[in-house]
Amino acid sequence: MSAQTSTIPVQPNAGWVDIVHESLHEVCDMMLGMKVTRSENQTVKADVTAIVGLAGSLCGLFSIRCSRATAAKLAGKMLGMEVGENDADVLDALGEVCNMVAGSFKSKVPGAAELCMLSVPTTIDGADYRIHPLRGGTCFELFSKCDEAPVQILLHVHQ
Amino acid sequence: MTPICALIVDDSSVMRKIVERSLRQAGLDIGEVMEAGNGMEALAALQKKKPDLILSDINMPSMNGLEFVKQLQNVAGMKDVPVVMITTEASESHVVEALSYGAKGYIRKPFTPEQVKEHVFPLVTKK
Numbered sequence: 001m002s003a004q005t006s007t008i009p010v011q012p013n014a015g016w017v018d019i020v021h022e023s024l025h026e027v028c029d030m031m032l033g034m035k036v037t038r039s040e041n042q043t044v045k046a047d048v049t050a051i052v053g054l055a056g057s058l059c060g061l062f063s064i065r066c067s068r069a070t071a072a073k074l075a076g077k078m079l080g081m082e083v084g085e086n087d088a089d090v091l092d093a094l095g096e097v098c099n100m101v102a103g104s105f106k107s108k109v110p111g112a113a114e115l116c117m118l119s120v121p122t123t124i125d126g127a128d129y130r131i132h133p134l135r136g137g138t139c140f141e142l143f144s145k146c147d148e149a150p151v152q153i154l155l156h157v158h159q
Numbered sequence: 160m161t162p163i164c165a166l167i168v169d170d171s172s173v174m175r176k177i178v179e180r181s182l183r184q185a186g187l188d189i190g191e192v193m194e195a196g197n198g199m200e201a202l203a204a205l206q207k208k209k210p211d212l213i214l215s216d217i218n219m220p221s222m223n224g225l226e227f228v229k230q231l232q233n234v235a236g237m238k239d240v241p242v243v244m245i246t247t248e249a250s251e252s253h254v255v256e257a258l259s260y261g262a263k264g265y266i267r268k269p270f271t272p273e274q275v276k277e278h279v280f281p282l283v284t285k286k
Binding site for chain 2 (some may be wrong): 030079080089092096102104113
């Protein structure tokens with residue numbers, strides 16, 4: 001992953017949670033045919049995680065966490081067929097959802113569209129881990145439901 | 160008209176399946192579908208068969224989509240094969256770079272089958 005070096009860092013603001021929600025809505029509507037709503041419940045069973053790195057004017061991590069059942073549901077919607085929880089496509093699909101939501105997000109943030117690069121997605125199978133962002137960073141958190149299936153999106157921004 | 164042979168280049172097997180399905184939903188008569196996980200694999204696949212259409216992601220390991228379309232210019236007999244980029248990286252600089260290397264179209268993920276039809280149909284029906 002490379003990015004231009006002479007970039008002015010984009011300053012995070014609280015409105016980014018709404019942009020993340022809008023981006024998730026866009027991806028779920030266009031690619032999965034699913035309706036996205038904000039969730040009152042601020043917990044998610046995080047069996048699987050997809051992560052996309054951000055570098056350039058906006059540095060950090062964009063991640064989506066959900067249960068394996070939710071990930072299988074997302075994969076099934078994407079592919080238009082039943083997908084089992086242990087199917088190889090489950091993690092791949094979650095990685096692509098994360099990639100598209102991150103891409104949609106950065107295209108909506110002034111200063112990030114041109115000067116922020118995305119990594120290829122990485123997926124984590126399992127819940128026993130912690131992300132330790134660098135000091136001075138900001139974390140935005142969004143809990144949503146995709147057709148009632150809960151997902152959590154975390155955006156860690158390094159400053 | 161004979162069915163179209165398409166080469167789909169994406170590091171995600173799920174996305175390759177979605178692109179293939181979108182081509183069919185767009186009403187294209189798709190015959191054989193060749194698949195590659197990155198630009199290197201795509202160049203190797205082209206040694207075996209010439210497709211009628213190439214759809215390529217940009218962000219891929221080993222060789223990304225921009226490098227792939229750049230190198231494609233040096234592959235004999237491929238100049239008339241239309242290439243359409245399908246990617247989350249839809250910044251203006253990427254679009255300009257891809258078009259300068261010979262790509263004929265650009266579709267941003269997420270996309271709908273209608274968008275695929277709009278960008279791809281004119282390229283393959285023109286032949």
